[in-house]
Amino acid sequence: MPPTPPLLLPDHLIEEVISFLHVKSLMRLKCVSKSWNTPISDPTFVQLHLQRSQRNKNLLLTYGDYENFGFVSLPISRLLGNNTNRNTSITLSSHQLKHKECRQVIGSCNGLICLFHYTTSNSWFRVWNPATGTISDRFGHFHKPRSKLTPRTLGYTFVYDISTNNYKIVAFGYRFIKVFCFNSNVWREIQSLPDKMIIVGNQNYKGVCLDGTLIWFAFLNEIPYNDWRDTFSVVRYFIISLDLATETRREFSPPPVFDDASDVIDPSIAVLMNSLCFFYNFKRTHFVVWQMTEFGVDRSWTQLFKISYESLQVEHFFCDFYGMLSLYPLYLSENGATLILESSREDQAIIYNSIDNRVERTRITNKIDWRFSEGYFESLVPINSLKEIASG
Amino acid sequence: MAEEVSSQMNSLSISETNPSSSATISLVSGDDIVFKVEPTIAKEMETVQSFIDETDGKITTIPLPNISSHDLPYVIEYCEKSIAGKITKEFEAEFVKKLNNEEVKELFLAANYLNIKKLLDFLSQVIADRIANKSVEYVRRYFGIENDFTPEEEAKLREELAWTFTGVDPDDEDEN
Numbered sequence: 250m251p252p253t254p255p256l257l258l259p260d261h262l263i264e265e266v267i268s269f270l271h272v273k274s275l276m277r278l279k280c281v282s283k284s285w286n287t288p289i290s291d292p293t294f295v296q297l298h299l300q301r302s303q304r305n306k307n308l309l310l311t312y313g314d315y316e317n318f319g320f321v322s323l324p325i326s327r328l329l330g331n332n333t334n335r336n337t338s339i340t341l342s343s344h345q346l347k348h349k350e351c352r353q354v355i356g357s358c359n360g361l362i363c364l365f366h367y368t369t370s371n372s373w374f375r376v377w378n379p380a381t382g383t384i385s386d387r388f389g390h391f392h393k394p395r396s397k398l399t400p401r402t403l404g405y406t407f408v409y410d411i412s413t414n415n416y417k418i419v420a421f422g423y424r425f426i427k428v429f430c431f432n433s434n435v436w437r438e439i440q441s442l443p444d445k446m447i448i449v450g451n452q453n454y455k456g457v458c459l460d461g462t463l464i465w466f467a468f469l470n471e472i473p474y475n476d477w478r479d480t481f482s483v484v485r486y487f488i489i490s491l492d493l494a495t496e497t498r499r500e501f502s503p504p505p506v507f508d509d510a511s512d513v514i515d516p517s518i519a520v521l522m523n524s525l526c527f528f529y530n531f532k533r534t535h536f537v538v539w540q541m542t543e544f545g546v547d548r549s550w551t552q553l554f555k556i557s558y559e560s561l562q563v564e565h566f567f568c569d570f571y572g573m574l575s576l577y578p579l580y581l582s583e584n585g586a587t588l589i590l591e592s593s594r595e596d597q598a599i600i601y602n603s604i605d606n607r608v609e610r611t612r613i614t615n616k617i618d619w620r621f622s623e624g625y626f627e628s629l630v631p632i633n634s635l636k637e638i639a640s641g
Numbered sequence: 642m643a644e645e646v647s648s649q650m651n652s653l654s655i656s657e658t659n660p661s662s663s664a665t666i667s668l669v670s671g672d673d674i675v676f677k678v679e680p681t682i683a684k685e686m687e688t689v690q691s692f693i694d695e696t697d698g699k700i701t702t703i704p705l706p707n708i709s710s711h712d713l714p715y716v717i718e719y720c721e722k723s724i725a726g727k728i729t730k731e732f733e734a735e736f737v738k739k740l741n742n743e744e745v746k747e748l749f750l751a752a753n754y755l756n757i758k759k760l761l762d763f764l765s766q767v768i769a770d771r772i773a774n775k776s777v778e779y780v781r782r783y784f785g786i787e788n789d790f791t792p793e794e795e796a797k798l799r800e801e802l803a804w805t806f807t808g809v810d811p812d813d814e815d816e817n
Contacts, residue, residue, distance in 0.1 A: 254785060255743065255746075255782065255783065255784065255785040256743055256746045256747060256750070256785075257784070257785050258746060258749070258750065258784060262749070262750070262753060263784060265761070265765050266749075266765045266768045266769055266772075267769065268765070269765050269766045269768075269769035269770075270769050270772075270773055271773065273805050274772075274773045274774070274805075276802050276805040277777065277802060277805035277806060277809070278772075278777065278780055279798060279802060280777045280790070280795060280798050280799055280802065281777055281780055281781055281784075281786055281788070282781070282786050282787065282788055282789050282790065283789050283790065284786075284789070285786070286798070382804065
């Protein structure tokens with residue numbers, strides 16, 4: 250009996266199906282036929298695939314020393330997945346930066362990763378899509394005079410401004426916020442800051458991004474900032490946000506936890522479960538997370554977690570080789586039940602389940618630095634979507 | 642179980658309008674089998690619900706000529722679980738285990754025709770998983786697609802994309 254011909258699906262349904270595939274499979278399937286080759290590069294399909302892919306969240310974790318830099322991409326599902334073994338180890342394939350003429354990962358947006366290189370005289374950026382294996386030329390060069398009189402740049406954040414469909418790099422220093430826009434290919438100072446205002450960012454001196462807004466942790470210093478002498482004495486903490494579309498700045502308060510400021514250790518901010526969160530270590534006995542349920546509304550701060558060090562099975566030692574204990578959140582599951590943390594004293598992720606107060610740990614055998622983790626998901630977004638950069 | 646009424650099979654003649662059963666909706670498959678379902682199930686199927694709405698609820702027997710009596714119980718089962726909030730990874734794994742490649746495609750077309758977004762997304766993912774690591778030739782056969790590249794064009798493209806050809810499963814005999 251001859252085989253029955255396969256049931257045919259209309260083109261739009263085939264597109265629907267293949268939008269769920271990983272980039273590597275999709276690229277291979279360009280060879281299926283001409284009618285498959287074209288849509289896979291089509292902006293509408295790229296967008297559809299992006300929407301799907303966003304759900305497959307990864308942590309981008311960097312590793313390396315002066316000689317050998319790179320990163321690995323860790324699917325969150327592997328940390329949350331079946332935890333039959335209490336403690337597991339994972340080895341991941343790595344992406345090396347060595348041949349990319351860059352030594353630092355700035356961040357990731359829509360599957361694109363922004364890389365940075367600096368020498369004593371020059372610096373540049375490149376944007377890389379590791380899933381499709383394409384990389385941009387160098388751009389955003391700026392000479393960095395060694396003069397102490399020039400305010401130093403402390404942190405860069407790679408962002409996507411959805412209102413103008415533009416990728417940007419935002420830099421901040423002690424008295425300024427600058428933005429590099431791929432459309433104009435120049436650095437532009439957009440905000441100069443009051444001289445007592447010190448931006449800190451998150452624990453990595455970066456802004457965190459939420460719905461077209463870039464947010465930094467900051468404080469008001471007792472005396473004006475002086476480049477010659479870093480003297481910090483915090484008068485008041487606050488949060489600064491920058492609307493990427495309008496480039497306007499707003500300030501608002503952290504949760505009301507600073508009555509006795511000495512109890513609040515290593516405060517910082519993160520975006521968890523698509524909300525701005527504020528976290529700190531309380532008296533070196535608990536880890537606390539607050540969530541701003543309505544963005545920009547001070548009174549919407551709600552405490553999400555107050556977890557004892559005992560529950561997390563971490564111990565605080567005052568001073569030894571490893572230094573002080575600091576905990577940072579990496580990810581909060583969509584149902585708000587599972588919190589993944591990183592500890593400055595451990596080389597493994599701490600996975601805390603608030604429903605049964607259970608803790609598991611996962612080690613990554615690649616020598617990664619948990620602290621510099623970034624959210625990542627793979628995409629088909631082409632490098633030439635950065636506008637002139639590709640043609641330049 | 643009290644809710645068992647939902648997916649019972651009845652022949653067309655038995656179901657002919659009985660006023661007391663007007664609360665349930667009768668779905669008639671392409672091969673003339675009637676499936677009585679609760680209105681909440683019909684609500685999950687946008688195509689069915691809009692048909693009911695258009696007639697102000699007067700018509701409760703809905704012909705679904707594009708859907709066979711083989712597929713409809715699967716659709717109903719999925720909708721029941723969905724309403725009960727009982728769609729778990731385990732249920733989904735069990736659900737597709739029973740279906741061969743052609744059946745998954747059939748059900749996918751049914752979900753599209755009935756406009757059940759959740760089922761459509763789920764089956765898209767299922768089909769994607771089934772072809773994810775397969776060869777180009779396998780995928781052509783799976784979707785019945787003709788290769789319209791010249792041998793030269795195809796060889797060139799394969800060379801450019803050589804890095805995507807690692808880790809591909811060997812083709813097994815057409816599984817059905």
